[in-house]
Amino acid sequence: MPSTNPHGTAQRLSQGSIAALQPHVRDYFVRDTEVRGLQVKVTPAGKKSFIVRYRNSEGKERKHKLSDVDRMNLSTARRMAQELLSRAVLGDDPTAERTARRKQVTLKDYGERFLTEHVEVHLAPSSQAEYRRILERYVFPALGAERITSIARDEIEALKRSMAHTPKQANRMLAITRKMYNHAIQNNHASVAVNPVQFVKGFKEEPRERFLTKSEQERVIEAISELRETNPENTSSYDAIVFLFLTGRRRSEVLQLKWSDVDFERGVIFYRKTKTDPQKSLMSADMRTFLLDIRETASSEYVFPGRVKDKPLTDPKRSWKAIQKLAGLEGVRLHDIRHTIVSEVTANSSLQNAALVAGHKSLQSTMRYVHGISAEATKALEEAGQKRSGMLARKRKEQG
Numbered sequence: 001m002p003s004t005n006p007h008g009t010a011q012r013l014s015q016g017s018i019a020a021l022q023p024h025v026r027d028y029f030v031r032d033t034e035v036r037g038l039q040v041k042v043t044p045a046g047k048k049s050f051i052v053r054y055r056n057s058e059g060k061e062r063k064h065k066l067s068d069v070d071r072m073n074l075s076t077a078r079r080m081a082q083e084l085l086s087r088a089v090l091g092d093d094p095t096a097e098r099t100a101r102r103k104q105v106t107l108k109d110y111g112e113r114f115l116t117e118h119v120e121v122h123l124a125p126s127s128q129a130e131y132r133r134i135l136e137r138y139v140f141p142a143l144g145a146e147r148i149t150s151i152a153r154d155e156i157e158a159l160k161r162s163m164a165h166t167p168k169q170a171n172r173m174l175a176i177t178r179k180m181y182n183h184a185i186q187n188n189h190a191s192v193a194v195n196p197v198q199f200v201k202g203f204k205e206e207p208r209e210r211f212l213t214k215s216e217q218e219r220v221i222e223a224i225s226e227l228r229e230t231n232p233e234n235t236s237s238y239d240a241i242v243f244l245f246l247t248g249r250r251r252s253e254v255l256q257l258k259w260s261d262v263d264f265e266r267g268v269i270f271y272r273k274t275k276t277d278p279q280k281s282l283m284s285a286d287m288r289t290f291l292l293d294i295r296e297t298a299s300s301e302y303v304f305p306g307r308v309k310d311k312p313l314t315d316p317k318r319s320w321k322a323i324q325k326l327a328g329l330e331g332v333r334l335h336d337i338r339h340t341i342v343s344e345v346t347a348n349s350s351l352q353n354a355a356l357v358a359g360h361k362s363l364q365s366t367m368r369y370v371h372g373i374s375a376e377a378t379k380a381l382e383e384a385g386q387k388r389s390g391m392l393a394r395k396r397k398e399q400g
Helices: 015-020 074-089 094-103 107-122 125-143 153-162 167-186 214-230 232-247 251-255 285-295 317-327 335-348 351-358 364-384 386-399
Strands: 028-032 038-042 048-055 061-068 268-271 279-282
Touching: 038 074, 048 074, 061 074, 061 094, 074 094, 107 125, 107 167, 125 153, 125 167, 153 167, 214 232, 214 317, 232 251, 232 285, 232 317, 232 335
Parallel strands: none
Antiparallel strands: 028 038, 038 048, 048 061, 268 279
16 A cells, blocks of 8 residues: 555546555545546545535535446546536535435335334224235335335336236225325325326226125025035034124124124123224024024124134134025125115215214214114114014024
8 A cells, every 4th residue: 555645635547547556544635636526535445436525505515426436437427427416506404405315215115104104003903914915915025125205106007007917906905004094194204295096097897786686695504504404513613604694794793793892781892893883782582592592502702703712713604605505696796795785875875974884984974873773773673674684593503
């Protein structure tokens, strides 16, 4: 290493003179006499880089690295230095702007924050899993590395088009990403001011709703009755499916029910784990009879126990497939029971009562009249399925 420190020397830089610069025991800078402010920094390890020195509008000196010398030629460095110095004269501060950009969070960074601070706090476990699945499978791989504030609408449109073969998933992706951006804007997070998903239209979906006719429901009743005899080990699954017919509730809410949630004295069922807030509903007469019948032989804290001790039934899908096959209803989903019950309540009563039966939050303003409407909703539910629910309860009683 040279014994004298060449720091502060100036020369008209050239590719050859830069190559000839030798390392010293300390960092040093060589100024270019052609473009004032452009310098070459040389470290003790021999690493060289182009640096621009300037003062910002407040008079503070900045050192802005353009690039390592081996990645940029001198003519490009001079051109970029002149552009940067011109911006500084106009009042810009390129170094501060770059530092701010580096501090900006990526979409993936904020997505994880959204999942932790909002989704895991306010949504049911099934919804939490769905949000994480959509973000991790589709959004993070495509856009996760970009700054959340730099993503434009056309990038969201491109991601949507790439999912055209799964339109339902694409629409779910749009809905979840839109909510994530709205959450950032509403809470002043990550300097997000614009939602790039706001005006992106989803794909048109073919409606999947399927409503069971009266004759189809009767076939389900007969199939359950027959399967109780031939496959008694699946009694808990059959009971859960019957309960879906009696209430129109979500499957996830029903399977988590404990006997401590059932108040026979007041005739109320409490649903603790819903998609929104804990809810309650009044028991119809048929429901009360049905639940009392189950409790006579209950040995678990769960109303619909699984095969693992002290665990709830995880999913009655296998039993539902057996019912489908026996009743000749291939393609009918368990969720279609809910569609059927809610539509029957709407037809027999009102949309508000149907919302209460289904546990929807979208008509939450009606809850201020909860006591009066709950009684009406229970009556509407009972009237809509009186014949069906009576047969279900009676069929089980006969088999007991």
